[in-house]
Amino acid sequence: MSTPIIWLLLPLLLSLVGLFFTRRRLLLKWSGTSISLLLGLSAVIIPINQKFNFLLWELNISDQLLIFGRRFILSPSDQPAVILIFLSGFIWFLILDPEHVPVQCVPLGLTSLVLILTTYSVEPLFYGAIFFAFLALVSVVLLTPPGSTPTPGVLRFLIFQILGMLFILFAAWLASWIDINAGNQYLLQSSMLLLGLGFAFLLAIFPFMSWLAMIGEKNHSFLVAFVYSNYFFGIILFGIRFILEGGWLSPDVNIQLPLQATGLLMLGTGGILAVFTRHLGRLTGVIAMGYIGRMLLSISLFLNGFPILFAVVIIHILALGLWSLSLSILRELSGELSYQKIEGGWWQWPLVTSGIVLGYYCLAGLPPLAGFPIYWALGSGLSGISFSLALVYAAASSGYIIGGLRLISVLAKNSGEEFVLLPGRPFYRYVILVLMLGLILLGIFPGFLLEITESISTVLVSF
Amino acid sequence: VTSSVQSILAILLFFCGTAVLIVQSRRWITGLLAIQYLGVFGLVSSSWPIGIAVVKLVAGWMAGAVLLITYENISDNDLGTGITTGLSGVFFKGFSSVLIGVTVYSLVPLSLRWFIYASFQQALGGLWLLGLGLLQLAFSKESIRVIIGLLTILSGFEILYATLEASVLMTGLLAVLTVGVAFVGAYLLMASNLERT
Numbered sequence: 001m002s003t004p005i006i007w008l009l010l011p012l013l014l015s016l017v018g019l020f021f022t023r024r025r026l027l028l029k030w031s032g033t034s035i036s037l038l039l040g041l042s043a044v045i046i047p048i049n050q051k052f053n054f055l056l057w058e059l060n061i062s063d064q065l066l067i068f069g070r071r072f073i074l075s076p077s078d079q080p081a082v083i084l085i086f087l088s089g090f091i092w093f094l095i096l097d098p099e100h101v102p103v104q105c106v107p108l109g110l111t112s113l114v115l116i117l118t119t120y121s122v123e124p125l126f127y128g129a130i131f132f133a134f135l136a137l138v139s140v141v142l143l144t145p146p147g148s149t150p151t152p153g154v155l156r157f158l159i160f161q162i163l164g165m166l167f168i169l170f171a172a173w174l175a176s177w178i179d180i181n182a183g184n185q186y187l188l189q190s191s192m193l194l195l196g197l198g199f200a201f202l203l204a205i206f207p208f209m210s211w212l213a214m215i216g217e218k219n220h221s222f223l224v225a226f227v228y229s230n231y232f233f234g235i236i237l238f239g240i241r242f243i244l245e246g247g248w249l250s251p252d253v254n255i256q257l258p259l260q261a262t263g264l265l266m267l268g269t270g271g272i273l274a275v276f277t278r279h280l281g282r283l284t285g286v287i288a289m290g291y292i293g294r295m296l297l298s299i300s301l302f303l304n305g306f307p308i309l310f311a312v313v314i315i316h317i318l319a320l321g322l323w324s325l326s327l328s329i330l331r332e333l334s335g336e337l338s339y340q341k342i343e344g345g346w347w348q349w350p351l352v353t354s355g356i357v358l359g360y361y362c363l364a365g366l367p368p369l370a371g372f373p374i375y376w377a378l379g380s381g382l383s384g385i386s387f388s389l390a391l392v393y394a395a396a397s398s399g400y401i402i403g404g405l406r407l408i409s410v411l412a413k414n415s416g417e418e419f420v421l422l423p424g425r426p427f428y429r430y431v432i433l434v435l436m437l438g439l440i441l442l443g444i445f446p447g448f449l450l451e452i453t454e455s456i457s458t459v460l461v462s463f
Numbered sequence: 464v465t466s467s468v469q470s471i472l473a474i475l476l477f478f479c480g481t482a483v484l485i486v487q488s489r490r491w492i493t494g495l496l497a498i499q500y501l502g503v504f505g506l507v508s509s510s511w512p513i514g515i516a517v518v519k520l521v522a523g524w525m526a527g528a529v530l531l532i533t534y535e536n537i538s539d540n541d542l543g544t545g546i547t548t549g550l551s552g553v554f555f556k557g558f559s560s561v562l563i564g565v566t567v568y569s570l571v572p573l574s575l576r577w578f579i580y581a582s583f584q585q586a587l588g589g590l591w592l593l594g595l596g597l598l599q600l601a602f603s604k605e606s607i608r609v610i611i612g613l614l615t616i617l618s619g620f621e622i623l624y625a626t627l628e629a630s631v632l633m634t635g636l637l638a639v640l641t642v643g644v645a646f647v648g649a650y651l652l653m654a655s656n657l658e659r660t
Contacts, residue, residue, distance in 0.1 A: 067632065137646075144651060146658060147657060162617070166616070
């Protein structure tokens with residue numbers, strides 16, 4: 001028995017079985033939720049590479065699996081990543097409303113989580129790129145549920161992910177030559193350029209980001225938010241491994257500056273688009289741009305930034321969950337998510353629209369919501385490097401706040417409707433309420449979240 | 464595989480890639496794709512043992528078979544077979560292919576600085592397929608054409624990558640990816656006809 005069998009092969013098998021039960025919506029939802037929770041908890045309690053007693057047996061769970069001479073390793077240092085990924089799955093499947101969301105999301109979503117972990121666990125490292133191509137294929141199927149036609153955004157997403165994989169594979173091969181031809185600047189620069197291009201394709205970095213808003217507009221809001229939340233976190237985890245363990249980045253190469261420039265570019269572009277966007281679905285894509293930007297900025301702070309990075313990820317899981325759950329209910333009510341269609345929505349559907357506004361503002365970083373203290377910590381870290389950097393960061397972030405004001409003005413417009421509706425089933429109304437309350441509490445007491453993320457990054461980096 | 468055979472295979476790949484771009488019948492496109500994978504197999508077998516190189520051929524033909532079976536199972540209306548490309552469109556696409564062909568040919572000596580184990584013909588064939596695949600992606604909005612474009616790009620990459628890396632797992636994974644792309648293409652063709660869940 002080994003950890004890759006428990007956390008990779010077993011859930012993969014279960015998700016394949018789940019594909020045969022798509023007519024049993026509730027069964028699928030709750031089994032996906034409980035499996036994710038169990039896998040997340042198992043990562044907390046299972047001792048790796050140590051003998052322990054389980055019922056009548058003495059077990060020793062190894063941390064690696066060998067397939068065709070290549071190793072898949074999930075060691076104790078990877079346990080926080082495993083916990084985070086499966087608990088993310090738990091939250092997403094828990095808030096999934098099978099009445100409004102295609103239930104293939106559960107088995108395919110679980111497969112996505114497994115593939116993210118696979119990219120994280122495979123040795124040699126660059127093999128992870130090819131698993132991202134598989135992840136892109138699964139995401140395409142996830143975003144195109146039965147009965148719908150593939151949208152141009154989804155096709156573009158697939159193209160860019162495959163191209164990104166090819167660039168990373170080639171860059172990794174080229175990088176292996178740097179060891180042999182030590183000091184060859186031409187090879188070093190070429191591999192850095194190709195690697196940068198590869199990650200730019202994967203992470204939808206400017207100018208390869210058009211599909212973010214295209215998918216947001218045309219595809220199901222919940223599925224889009226699920227894919228964006230997990231996909232980009234997976235790529236960032238993979239990228240961190242490249243930086244920390246690649247062993248081929250020359251000490252002369254300054255990756256901090258490109259990371260900061262790219263992060264600010266993404267954040268600034270997202271901020272500008274947030275002001276001018278006239279569609280809630282497209283706004284999901286704009287939020288994703290900010291997410292990518294903030295993650296890149298957090299990584300640019302290296303060890304000091306890792307706790308902030310994980311806090312940004314956790315906040316986005318919760319707030320994007322609230323945003324997308326509310327959005328999928330609103331889509332059923334208004335038929336479309338353009339600003340024109342949702343005018344005055346606050347007076348008709350107060351709970352759902354409050355979920356949308358609160359989720360959005362948490363992601364934008366408005367106090368006293370959960371995003372604010374984390375983004376503040378990020379800004380403080382950047383000001384430690386350069387004050388002007390922090391100023392640009394604040395200016396880039398302000399677009400999101402202004403975009404939110406525009407959203408509020410649309411929702412609060414007097415549409416002349418006098419009736420108030422509480423749509424959605426009671427469970428999901430409570431989920432919206434609990435998430436709203438949780439995001440406010442995390443904003444008031446951010447120490448709790450930062451303590452957790454501090455310990456996550458300590459374990460990840462300490463080994 | 465001798466140098467002259469490699470040259471013939473590289474030229475075959477260029478003509479197949481161009482024909483895939485121009486031809487409108489999807490069944491013909493799939494047939495051309497199958498021939499294209501023969502060329503890929505030939506060029507890869509110059510770097511690898513036949514036993515491993517044949518994986519590329521089998522995976523490519525499986526991908527073609529998956530697409531062909533999908534066409535057989537859905538109506539022509541759903542396929543939207545009538546891509547109305549007039550004579551001018553055909554000429555434009557053909558001219559673009561020739562431009563790609565000439566550009567790639569002139570860049571091959573430069574590319575051999577990176578693909579150090581590749582022969583001139585392998586680099587030429589691989590880069591031609593990469594270029595023509597990108598052209599296919601640039602010209603297409605339909606999901607099936609995008610999938611064909613991706614398969615073309617992947618096969619071009621596989622020729623070049625085979626000269627650099629000979630790992631069994633990587634070969635297997637790239638083969639699974641080729642078939643996976645075809646399966647996703649088949650799913651995208653059929654998705655609108657499937658029952659909502």
